[in-house]
Amino acid sequence: MNQSKKAAGEKAVDYIKSGMTVGLGSGSTVYYMLQKLGRQVRQGLDIKGVSTSTQTSAWAKEFGIPLTDLTDGVEIDIAIDGADEIDPECRLIKGGGGCLVREKIVGFYAKRFIVIAGSSKMVDKLGSFPLPVEILPFGHEITAGYIQALGAKTSLRRQGNGQPFISDNGNYIYDCDFGLLENPHDLNRSLHGVVGVVETGLFLDMAHIVIIGEGRDTKVMKTVKSDHSTKSCKR
Numbered sequence: 001m002n003q004s005k006k007a008a009g010e011k012a013v014d015y016i017k018s019g020m021t022v023g024l025g026s027g028s029t030v031y032y033m034l035q036k037l038g039r040q041v042r043q044g045l046d047i048k049g050v051s052t053s054t055q056t057s058a059w060a061k062e063f064g065i066p067l068t069d070l071t072d073g074v075e076i077d078i079a080i081d082g083a084d085e086i087d088p089e090c091r092l093i094k095g096g097g098g099c100l101v102r103e104k105i106v107g108f109y110a111k112r113f114i115v116i117a118g119s120s121k122m123v124d125k126l127g128s129f130p131l132p133v134e135i136l137p138f139g140h141e142i143t144a145g146y147i148q149a150l151g152a153k154t155s156l157r158r159q160g161n162g163q164p165f166i167s168d169n170g171n172y173i174y175d176c177d178f179g180l181l182e183n184p185h186d187l188n189r190s191l192h193g194v195v196g197v198v199e200t201g202l203f204l205d206m207a208h209i210v211i212i213g214e215g216r217d218t219k220v221m222k223t224v225k226s227d228h229s230t231k232s233c234k235r
């Protein structure tokens with residue numbers, strides 16, 4: 001059990017109120033959030049979840065959390081998700097679990113996006129964690145070549161059996177080492193200019209609240225503005 005992840009995941013449940021539609025992120029920190037949320041649902045909390053991965057859907061089922069699809073008219077009141085790196089401006093690298101596209105859609109459309117993580121995920125500059133980029137399988141080696149031309153060492157993510165990892169959307173993930181990122185926004189724009197790139201793991205100006213677990217304690221960082229134009233964090 002990872003106490004810091006558990007503390008952050010459980011704290012996030014305080015923000016969920018009856019009647020809400022809740023975006024459910026992916027990963028081990030989210031697992032602790034779902035576990036506690038499931039207990040509250042059993043005690044009468046009336047919410048619906050929008051899942052970002054098959055693993056999260058399975059956990060939601062296990063904990064008795066009702067799910068709904070992201071269809072026309074569904075508004076996500078709050079989304080809660082983990083991160084692989086978080087910088088002092090609450091910018092994130094995500095996608096270590098390979099769920100970045102659905103996580104980004106759900107986090108982007110949510111009225112409030114809460115990030116949960118153990119303190120080891122805080123960094124001064126993004127980029128030690130290779131950036132996950134989801135790519136269409138068709139012509140993927142050529143797409144990867146264009147990403148290399150932007151300055152990355154790229155590596156096609158593989159499963160234990162050596163076969164390429166396939167995302168829930170049927171795509172490949174390339175882990176792209178650009179070194180420490182001087183300008184994540186420019187990089188994100190450049191990557192989106194490469195045909196074949198579906199989405200990147202750079203989640204910029206998206207997080208409204210970041211909950212960091214430190215042992216059994218939590219620290220909450222709030223972005224200055226509570227909308228998607230947010231640029232920096234207050235502790």
Ligand SMILES: O=C(CO)[C@H](O)[C@H](O)COP(=O)(O)O
Nearest residue numbers: 027028029082095096097099
């Ligand atoms: O982005 C993710 C999955 O695509 C996860 O949120 C991220 O990898 C953090 O995972 P964990 O909570 O297990 O440390």
